[in-house]
Amino acid sequence: MSDDMPIKLSTRTIKNSFINKVRELSGQEFNKCMQCGMCTGSCPMAEQFDISPRRIIRMAQCGLEESVVDHKTFWLCASCYNCSVNCPRGIDIARVMEALRLLTLRKNIDYAELSGLLEEEIRELPQIALVSGFRKLTG
Amino acid sequence: MKVTYYPGCTLKTKAKNLEDAAVASMAALGIDFEELPRWNCCGAVHSLADDDLIHHVAPVRDLIRVIEQGSQKVVTLCSMCYNTLARANLLMREDEEKRKTINGFMDEEIDYLGEVDVLHFLEVLRDEIGWDSLRNRIEVPLDGLKVASYYGCTLLRPKDVSIEPTGNPALLNRLIITLGGTPVEFDAASACCGSYQILGNPEAALAAAKNILDEAIKSGAEAIVLSCPLCEYNLGKKQEKLLQDEMLSRGIPTFYFTQLLAISLGLDFETCRFELNEKACLELLKNKRIL
Numbered sequence: 001m002s003d004d005m006p007i008k009l010s011t012r013t014i015k016n017s018f019i020n021k022v023r024e025l026s027g028q029e030f031n032k033c034m035q036c037g038m039c040t041g042s043c044p045m046a047e048q049f050d051i052s053p054r055r056i057i058r059m060a061q062c063g064l065e066e067s068v069v070d071h072k073t074f075w076l077c078a079s080c081y082n083c084s085v086n087c088p089r090g091i092d093i094a095r096v097m098e099a100l101r102l103l104t105l106r107k108n109i110d111y112a113e114l115s116g117l118l119e120e121e122i123r124e125l126p127q128i129a130l131v132s133g134f135r136k137l138t139g
Numbered sequence: 140m141k142v143t144y145y146p147g148c149t150l151k152t153k154a155k156n157l158e159d160a161a162v163a164s165m166a167a168l169g170i171d172f173e174e175l176p177r178w179n180c181c182g183a184v185h186s187l188a189d190d191d192l193i194h195h196v197a198p199v200r201d202l203i204r205v206i207e208q209g210s211q212k213v214v215t216l217c218s219m220c221y222n223t224l225a226r227a228n229l230l231m232r233e234d235e236e237k238r239k240t241i242n243g244f245m246d247e248e249i250d251y252l253g254e255v256d257v258l259h260f261l262e263v264l265r266d267e268i269g270w271d272s273l274r275n276r277i278e279v280p281l282d283g284l285k286v287a288s289y290y291g292c293t294l295l296r297p298k299d300v301s302i303e304p305t306g307n308p309a310l311l312n313r314l315i316i317t318l319g320g321t322p323v324e325f326d327a328a329s330a331c332c333g334s335y336q337i338l339g340n341p342e343a344a345l346a347a348a349k350n351i352l353d354e355a356i357k358s359g360a361e362a363i364v365l366s367c368p369l370c371e372y373n374l375g376k377k378q379e380k381l382l383q384d385e386m387l388s389r390g391i392p393t394f395y396f397t398q399l400l401a402i403s404l405g406l407d408f409e410t411c412r413f414e415l416n417e418k419a420c421l422e423l424l425k426n427k428r429i430l
Contacts, residue, residue: 027189044331044350048343076340078347079184080331081296092297098187112339124376125338126368127148128219131183133338135194 018065025099032089033057039083039093045076074100075111105139112137142172143210147220148180154368156412161216161397163410183219185226198227203248205255212256218367222293225257225300259302270317278405280319287325287360288312291370318403327354332373348373349386363393392420
């Protein structure tokens, strides 16, 4: 689905089980989001996203699981917490992004592969990069 | 003042320059510190999923070791360790249900209730040593050195573990002034360096690092000071690649705050392990006649 295409909502497209799962994992009432865009405005990865965190939250509110997991946004999140501290509705958006990652990682699908790293990179990278990277990007 | 010190994994290998300079400085400042015995990796990041308690076990075990050592305070140097330990501590203090589950799981350990205070060494310098007292100990002022103070994320966010609760970080600038240097106005002090995305999405992480380095260069700084080995990797070690790819106009040396502290205290420069920094760091200090 192109990002510019209108999204049609119906009882068939709204996946309540997805909404509940994200809410349960994140502990966040992301329905409170009013689409102000503070999260996107304060995100250091904003230039890299195919779609913004604001739109991901809207899609999650609408239960559009396939559309959400189709995008890279939550895989680019560095858990920097800029969005969470700036959200005027008090939503800890970093937790929502973590929940979205876990929905894939817990199906045994990893985003990062250790085998994909060059030997030189493994030698040079600080341990905290390896530990945090694999904690966030692998299951 | 007795302090329990938690080093964390990276400080024992890639960031010996952060650790050795700090340990020598603590001794010179009369801080009675002891490395936490039997410490383990803190996990580097705080688990954000509500049902993922197992990843809190590692930092909580470290905090239990602190109690066992007869201490109430643990000091870290690495910003990521600080954040992970401080947040696990807060969770154990404030969330009764999760505390019960975690303590129940670690039935071989004493029950932990969040009794320990987790501090970053920068807080010790500000609150326990104090700027006036530190100023009196300075033997080699950083005269004329223009520095961009960089906090990154994990010293300041989320708010409940920020070392600067006012939301207007001033600590590093105060340290630089106390050491005789000149802090510059730097708009990217709390921006994210890309963090662990250097693994998953290296181009995105490098773009984030480039934005910070551009701001530092624009500010007129001659050096960046920081406290996190992952920030140092993305902003320091990765400069070579950014310069090769012509993404940066020039390089800028990055120092750990403990290195500038040790130099100012007049300690042997070998304790700073400058061989682990980029070559430009030592050259800059020599050019400025600080070394």
